[in-house]
Amino acid sequence: MKFLYARVSSNDGSQKIDRQVIEAGKYDEVFEDYASGGSTNRPKLQEMLKWIRKGDIIEVNTIDRLARNINDLLQIVKIITEERHAEIYFIKENLRFTDDTNNPFNRLTLQIIGSIAEFERNMIKMRQREGIAIAKSKGVYNKDRCKKLSLSKQEELKQDIKNKVRVCEILKKYGITKPTYYRYKENFGL
Numbered sequence: 001m002k003f004l005y006a007r008v009s010s011n012d013g014s015q016k017i018d019r020q021v022i023e024a025g026k027y028d029e030v031f032e033d034y035a036s037g038g039s040t041n042r043p044k045l046q047e048m049l050k051w052i053r054k055g056d057i058i059e060v061n062t063i064d065r066l067a068r069n070i071n072d073l074l075q076i077v078k079i080i081t082e083e084r085h086a087e088i089y090f091i092k093e094n095l096r097f098t099d100d101t102n103n104p105f106n107r108l109t110l111q112i113i114g115s116i117a118e119f120e121r122n123m124i125k126m127r128q129r130e131g132i133a134i135a136k137s138k139g140v141y142n143k144d145r146c147k148k149l150s151l152s153k154q155e156e157l158k159q160d161i162k163n164k165v166r167v168c169e170i171l172k173k174y175g176i177t178k179p180t181y182y183r184y185k186e187n188f189g190l
Contacts, residue, residue, distance in 0.1 A: 005060045007045075031047060049076070054086065056084070059090075063110070073110070081099045167181060
């Protein structure tokens, strides 16, 4: 069987998985995770690892979609290739790994690219911490990242939603994002 594994860090609409699953029809199964690549505790990844059998092929758009940690990356590839005797192919890097451990170049390439993905993740986290520290020092940091509307504005928003005002007009009127709009809508029970 042929599987595709795709991952983005969140399902709040800020990241799109579409570019990773353009040709989803050519796969027997597509596993989509909406979770950080910094951990292997992802439901669809774990489900995929249980499904795969000898001779299966797993394709992943890029190495960093599978893992953002070199140890996790090597462990996942080992499970797929050495324990399950399946094959994994990274599309963008054009790298294919099988249970043939006699190819030291592929393993080195995997380690180098995996290390770069881990480095990139660590840089993102560092910049995020710096940004939060700056926002806190200015008194503008909001952990929930959801714009707080006054109670009167929330009531007004609730009425606009009930009256089926267009979403784009609501976003502009209240200065909120789509995810925030949908959180309010859900909280209102609408």
